[in-house]
Amino acid sequence: xxxxxxxLAEDHRWNDVGLDALAEDACAATLQHLGLPADxxxxxxxxxxxxxxxxxxxxxxxxxxxxxxxxxxxxxxxxDTAGGQPTxxxxxxxxxxxxxxxxxxxxxxxxxxxxxxGKPLRDHVTHxxxxxxLHLLGYDHIRDEDAALMEGIEAGILALLGLPDPxxxx
Numbered sequence: 001x002x003x004x005x006x007x008l009a010e011d012h013r014w015n016d017v018g019l020d021a022l023a024e025d026a027c028a029a030t031l032q033h034l035g036l037p038a039d040x041x042x043x044x045x046x047x048x049x050x051x052x053x054x055x056x057x058x059x060x061x062x063x064x065x066x067x068x069x070x071x072x073x074x075x076x077x078x079x080d081t082a083g084g085q086p087t088x089x090x091x092x093x094x095x096x097x098x099x100x101x102x103x104x105x106x107x108x109x110x111x112x113x114x115x116x117x118g119k120p121l122r123d124h125v126t127h128x129x130x131x132x133x134l135h136l137l138g139y140d141h142i143r144d145e146d147a148a149l150m151e152g153i154e155a156g157i158l159a160l161l162g163l164p165d166p167x168x169x170x
Contacts (some may be wrong), residue, residue, distance in 0.1 A: 003040045005026055007045045011107050014047035016018030017121060019105075025161065026082025026129035027069065033157045034088060041089070042097045043136065045129075046104040053106035068109045069128045073101040079136025103132040119166075127166050132156050 005023040009015055021026040025072050027036035046052075050066035058064035060072070077086040092098040105128060114124035134150055141147035 071135035115120040
């Protein structure tokens with residue numbers, strides 16, 4: 001059985017966080033929550049720093065600053081209808097896993113966001129990996145209806161992983 005996530009930790013600090021294991025758990029939980037077998041898909045993950053993600057953000061989004069996570073879906077699966085479900089992939093045969101796309105995640109931004117929110121870094125990274133995986137599957141948060149759908153699914157997946165709803169305001 002192949003691994004779901006092919007992780008390249010370009011910044012060594014990700015090794016201390018256990019990015020490989022977090023990614024496998026978060027991405028697999030996301031797929032399974034949506035009824036997709038994790039062993040039939042592949043995701044490439046780059047664990048980088050703020051400088052690297054700022055270059056990627058400038059190149060691909062025209063925004064020359066760091067961000068927490070970026071995703072590049074292999075296929076556009078988004079719904080044309082606001083708040084509509086994306087078209088999820090068909091389950092490929094066991095001997096030909098489907099590439100869902102690429103995710104990049106920046107250490108400094110993630111650490112700062114976790115500290116600012118008073119959350120453990122591993123919990124915040126898990127949330128961002130779920131978030132990035134949902135982007136690969138066509139979910140987005142540009143329109144309010146799409147954001148509500150995506151955030152609800154994220155909260156459900158994180159609950160399965162034993163983590164609190166990141167969108168809940170106490």
